[in-house]
Amino acid sequence: MSTHSLEDRFQHLIDHEEKIEARDWMPDAYRKTLIRQISQHAHSEVVGMLPESNWITRAPSLKRKLALLAKVQDEGGHGLYLYSATETLGISRDELIEQLLTGKAKYSSIFNYPTLSWADIGAIGWLVDGAAIMNQVALCRTSYGPYARAMVRICKEESFHQRQGYDILLTMSKGSDEQKEMVQDAVNRWWWPSLMMFGPNDEASPNSAQSMKWKIKRLSNDELRQRFVDATVPQAEILGIQLPDPLLQYNEARGHYDFGPIDWEEFFEVVAGNGPCNKERLAARVKAHEIGAWVREAATAYAEKQKNKIISTVSVA
Amino acid sequence: MQQEIKDFILMMADNSMILGHRLGEWCGHGPVLEQDIALTNIALDIIGEARNYYAYLAELEGKKEDDYPMLRNERLFKNVLLVEQSNGNWGDTMMRQFMFDCWHYFHLEQMTNSRDERLGAIAKKSIKEANYHLSFSSKWVIRLGDGTEESHQKMQNALDSLLPYFDEFFIPSDFESYCYNEGINPDLNIVKTKAKTKFNEVIDLATLSLPQNIFTKKGGKSGIHSEHLGFILTEMQYLQRAYPGVTW
Ligand SMILES: [Fe+2]
Ligand SMILES: [Fe+2]
Numbered sequence: 001m002s003t004h005s006l007e008d009r010f011q012h013l014i015d016h017e018e019k020i021e022a023r024d025w026m027p028d029a030y031r032k033t034l035i036r037q038i039s040q041h042a043h044s045e046v047v048g049m050l051p052e053s054n055w056i057t058r059a060p061s062l063k064r065k066l067a068l069l070a071k072v073q074d075e076g077g078h079g080l081y082l083y084s085a086t087e088t089l090g091i092s093r094d095e096l097i098e099q100l101l102t103g104k105a106k107y108s109s110i111f112n113y114p115t116l117s118w119a120d121i122g123a124i125g126w127l128v129d130g131a132a133i134m135n136q137v138a139l140c141r142t143s144y145g146p147y148a149r150a151m152v153r154i155c156k157e158e159s160f161h162q163r164q165g166y167d168i169l170l171t172m173s174k175g176s177d178e179q180k181e182m183v184q185d186a187v188n189r190w191w192w193p194s195l196m197m198f199g200p201n202d203e204a205s206p207n208s209a210q211s212m213k214w215k216i217k218r219l220s221n222d223e224l225r226q227r228f229v230d231a232t233v234p235q236a237e238i239l240g241i242q243l244p245d246p247l248l249q250y251n252e253a254r255g256h257y258d259f260g261p262i263d264w265e266e267f268f269e270v271v272a273g274n275g276p277c278n279k280e281r282l283a284a285r286v287k288a289h290e291i292g293a294w295v296r297e298a299a300t301a302y303a304e305k306q307k308n309k310i311i312s313t314v315s316v317a
Numbered sequence: 318m319q320q321e322i323k324d325f326i327l328m329m330a331d332n333s334m335i336l337g338h339r340l341g342e343w344c345g346h347g348p349v350l351e352q353d354i355a356l357t358n359i360a361l362d363i364i365g366e367a368r369n370y371y372a373y374l375a376e377l378e379g380k381k382e383d384d385y386p387m388l389r390n391e392r393l394f395k396n397v398l399l400v401e402q403s404n405g406n407w408g409d410t411m412m413r414q415f416m417f418d419c420w421h422y423f424h425l426e427q428m429t430n431s432r433d434e435r436l437g438a439i440a441k442k443s444i445k446e447a448n449y450h451l452s453f454s455s456k457w458v459i460r461l462g463d464g465t466e467e468s469h470q471k472m473q474n475a476l477d478s479l480l481p482y483f484d485e486f487f488i489p490s491d492f493e494s495y496c497y498n499e500g501i502n503p504d505l506n507i508v509k510t511k512a513k514t515k516f517n518e519v520i521d522l523a524t525l526s527l528p529q530n531i532f533t534k535k536g537g538k539s540g541i542h543s544e545h546l547g548f549i550l551t552e553m554q555y556l557q558r559a560y561p562g563v564t565w
Contacts, residue, residue, distance in 0.1 A: 046350065053345035057338060057549075060556035060565035061383045062368045065341070066361060072344050073357040080350055118556055118565065168565070175563045284346065292348020294471065295407045298464025305463065 014215050019145035022088035030214055033207070034144055035089050036105075037216065042082035043100045044108035045075045047281050051115045052124060060118060067164050068121060074157045081153060085146040101286050109267065110193050112275030119172055119179075119186035125165015127187070127194040127232070133158045134228045135198065143215035166235065173239045180240075187236070188244045195259075196267045198225040204264075229257050318377055321495035324395060325502055326436070327385070328492070328538055330370035331396035334386050336417055337364035338549055339404055348407050355453060359414070362446040369439045387557040391547050392540040399482035401537070401545045405475065408461050408468065412475035415454035415519065419512040420486040422447040426511075427503025436501065455519045462523025469524065476520065477528050485535040487512070493538075 006025050013020065020026055049072045056072065059065035083093045099105035110128055115121065136158060139151040169187075172179040199205060199221040211217040219227075229248075236243050247260035269275065340360035347353025371382040400417060404410045425447050428440035462472040487509035489497065496502030520527060536542065556565065 049345035049353075053341075056341040056344055057552045058555050060387075062364065062371070062386065064565055066364055066368070069341060069344060069357055069361050069364070073354055073361070076345075076350055076354045076357070080354070083350075171564055175565075176560065178560060179563060288346045288348065291406065294465070294467050295348040295352075295461065298461050298468030301468075302460040302464040 011213075014143050017215075019148060020143050021145045029210075030216075031089055033211060033214070033216060034147065035086055035091055037211075038082055038086045038089075038144075038147055039091075039096045039099070040106050040108075042079050042086060042096065043105055044111065045079035045082060046100075047107045047111045047285060048128075049075050049079075050281055050284055051111055051113070051277070052121060054115045055118060055121050058118070059121075064168070071125070071161050071164065074161065078154045078157070081150040082147075085144075085150045088146045097289065101282070101289055103273070103282065106271065108197060109270040109275060110197050112270050112278045112281060113189065113193055114277050116189070117182045117186060119169065119182035120190070122165045122168030122172065122183070123186040123190040125161050125163075126169055126235070127165075127190050128197070129158050129161040129165060130232060131194045131197040131228050133162060134224050134231075138218045138224065141215075141218050169239055173241065183239065184241050187239075187241050191244050192262065192266075193270075195225055195229070195262055196264075196270075198222075198228070200264065200267075201262075226256055229259055233257050319495070319499075321492040322433070322499070322501060323374060323377070324490075324492035325496045326370050326374055327393075328395035328490075329436075330367045330374070330385065331394050332367075332400050332417070332421075333363040333370075334367035335394070335396045335546070335549060336400035336414075337361075337367060338553055339400065339402075340410075340414075342404055343410065352407075356410075359450050359453070362443070362450065366439065366443045366446070369442070373435050373439070383557065387554050391542055391550060394540060394542065394546060394550075395538050396542075396546075397482065397485040397537040398534055398543050399479065399485065401543055401549060402479065402482065403545065406471060408471040409475045409479070411454055411457040411461065412472065412479050414450070415458045416479060416483045416516070418447065418451040418454050419516045420483075420508065422451045423508045423511040423515070424486075424503060427508055431502070432500035451515070455515075458519055458525075459523045462520075462525045472523060473525055476525050480528055481531050481534045483516075484531075484533040485537060488533070488535060490538040 007027055010020070010024075010026060010030075013024075020030075052068065052075075053072050056065065056068055059068050083096060086096060087093060096105065100107065110131075115124070133155065136151050136155050140148055140155060142148045142151065169183050172183050202208060202220045202222045205221055208217060208220060212220070233243065233248065233250075245260045247258065249258050250256075251258045270278070273279075337360045340356050340363075343353065344357045344360070345353065347356060367386070368382060371385045374380070374385060375382045399413060402409075402413060405413075422444065425440040425444040429437055429444065431437040431440065458472065461468040463469070487505050489505050493502050493505065497504060517527070
C-alpha cells in the first residue's frame with residue numbers, strides 16, 4: 001500500500017474513533033508527537049514528586065504524612081505507566097531519561113515553583129492536580145490506545161489527590177488566622193501558574209490543530225482552561241479565599257467565568273529555564289540518577305551472574 | 318496500665334516511626350523509580366504500624382495519636398539508635414533496613430501471641446508487611462553484596478559501620494523484661510536466635526564478612542540518643558511546635 005493510502009486508512013480509523021495501537025501503521029509525525037507528549041507527561045509526574053516530597057518530613061500529622069507519602073508514590077507510579085506507554089512507540093526509558101537529564105526534554109513548568117508552606121501542599125493537590133485532571137480526563141479519549149488506557153488508570157488517582165489537597169486547605173481555612181493567611185498566600189502563588197498549565201492560548205499554539213485532527217488532543221488549551229476556571233471558582237468561595245484576579249467575574253451571556261490576561265512572559269521564562277526552581281529540580285533528578293548508577297550496575301551484574309549459574313547447572317544436568 | 322507496658326508500646330511505635338521518617342527522606346530521590354516507589358511503600362507500612370500503636374496509647378491515656386510523635390522531646394523517644402542513623406547511600410539504607418527487618422519480623426512473629434490482645438492484633442496485621450520488607454531488603458543486600466566490586470565494597474562498609482547498632486534490639490530494657498514476665502513482650506532470646514540465623518544466612522549469600530570485636534552501641538531504649546534524633550524531630554515536629562493547638 002502506498003504511504004498515501006496508509007495515511008488515509010489511519011485518518012479513517014481516527015475519524016471513526018478507533019484506537020491506534022502500537023503495532024498499527026502510523027505517520028512518523030504522529031509517532032514523534034506522541035513520544036514528545038507522553039514522555040513530557042511522564043517526566044512531569046517524576047519531577048512533580050520533588051516539590052511535594054519537600055514536605056514529607058515536615059507533614060503536620062500522621063494522617064497527612066501518610067497521605068502525602070502515598071500521593072507522591074502515586075505520581076511515581078504515573079511516571080512508570082507513562083514511560084511504558086512511551087516505550088510502545090519504540091524508544092527506551094533510558095533514552096527518555098537521558099533526554100530529561102540533559103535538558104532536551106521538557107516537563108510541566110508548574111513544578112519549577114517552590115513549596116514554601118504546608119498550605120502549598122494543599123494548593124498543589126487542589127489546583128495543580130485539579131488542572132491535570134481537566135487535561136487528563138480529555139486524554140482518556142486520546143487516539144493512541146496505550147496512552148488512553150494509562151490515562152484512565154491515572155485519572156482515578158488524580159481525583160483522589162485533588163480531594164485530599166482541597167481537604168488540607170478546607171481544614172486550614174477553618175483554623176487560626178495564621179493558617180488562613182497561609183492558605184491565601186499559597187493560592188495567590190499557585191493560581192496563575194496553574195492556569196498556565198494548559199499551555200498558550202489557542203491562537204498562539206501552532207501544533208494544536210494537527211494534534212486535534214489526530215485526536216491526540218480532544219479539547220483546545222483555552223477550552224480546558226475555561227473548564228478549570230469554571231469548576232474552581234465555586235470551590236474557592238467555599239474556602240473563603242480570594243482568587244488573585246480582579247477581573248474574575250461570572251459572565252451571564254457566555255455562561256462562563258471571565259478572567260484576566262495571563263502573564264505569558266513569565267510562562268515562557270519558566271519554560272526557558274528561568275523559573276524559581278528549574279535548576280534545583282533538574283539537579284535533584286541528575287543527582288538521583290548519578291548516585292544510583294552503582295546500584296543499577298550492581299543489579300545488572302548480579303542478574304547476569306544468576307543467569308550464568310542457571311545455565312551452568314542446566315548444562316551439568 | 319503499667320508504665321512499663323506503655324513504654325514498650327512506645328518503643329515499638331518509635332522504632333517504626335523514626336525509620337519511616339528516614340525512608341521518607343528518599344521519596345523522589347531513589348536510584349530507580351521502581352525502588353523509590355518500593356521504599357515509600359515500606360515507609361507507608363511502618364508509619365501506619367506506628368500510628369496503630371500511638372492510637373492505642375492515645376485511647377489509654379486520653380490523648381491524641383499525634384501527641385506522641387509530634388510533641389515529645391528527644392529524651393522521651395524510645396527507639397533504638399539504628400533507626401535514626403542517616404540514610405547514607407542506597408546500600409547503607411538497605412543494610413539498615415535489613416537489620417531492622419530481621420528484628421522486626423521475628424519480633425512481630427512472637428508478639429502475635431501477646432497477652433495484650435490489641436498488640437497481638439497489630440502484630441498479626443503488620444507481620445505480613447514485615448515479611449515482604451524482609452524479603453525486599455534481603456534481596457537487595459544479596460544483590461549489592463554479590464554485584465560488582467564497587468557495590469560489594471560499599472555493602473561491606475555499610476555492614477561494618479551499622480553492625481554495632483544491631484544488638485540493641487535484643488538487649489532487654491527494664492520495661493521489656495517486665496513485659497516479658499507479663500506475657501506481653503516476646504522472649505528476646507528467641508527473637509535474637511531467629512533474627513541472627515536469617516541475618517547470617519543473608520550476609521553469607523551476599524558474600525560479605527562479619528566484622529569481629531563489635532562494641533554494641535545502645536541507649537535509645539532509655540532515651541539516650543545519637544545527635545541525629547534532635548534534627549529528625551526538629552523537622553518532624555516543626556508545624557505542631559510552631560503553631561500549637563491547631564488542626565491540620
Ligand atoms: Fe499524577
Ligand atoms: Fe496527582
